[in-house]
Amino acid sequence: METKLITIIDYLKRIEESQKRMESLMLSQKEVFNVDEAALFIDQSKSHVYRMLSNGEIPSYKPRNKKIYFSRIELQNWMLRKPFITKEARGESNS
Numbered sequence: 541m542e543t544k545l546i547t548i549i550d551y552l553k554r555i556e557e558s559q560k561r562m563e564s565l566m567l568s569q570k571e572v573f574n575v576d577e578a579a580l581f582i583d584q585s586k587s588h589v590y591r592m593l594s595n596g597e598i599p600s601y602k603p604r605n606k607k608i609y610f611s612r613i614e615l616q617n618w619m620l621r622k623p624f625i626t627k628e629a630r631g632e633s634n635s
């Protein structure tokens with residue numbers, strides 16, 4: 541009985557992982573996201589996305605003051621805006 545339960549739990553975890561991969565693949569094909577999709581794309585909660593919006597921290601569009609939209613390219617640029625530069629790239633030694 542316990543082995544059967546573990547097998548079912550493992551199976552459900554694999555289904556969830558597969559669903560996440562499919563969502564990720566679908567998002568990579570879209571150019572414009574809604575709030576839910578943007579949250580998935582940047583790996584943040586929906587409430588955190590709304591908080592960033594209210595603080596003006598994330599690029600977005602709100603045509604006719606209704607729904608909020610995000611550009612995939614702008615979100616990618618936003619995520620990569622502050623690169624971490626290694627000591628090696630800065631010309632510093634590790635010693």
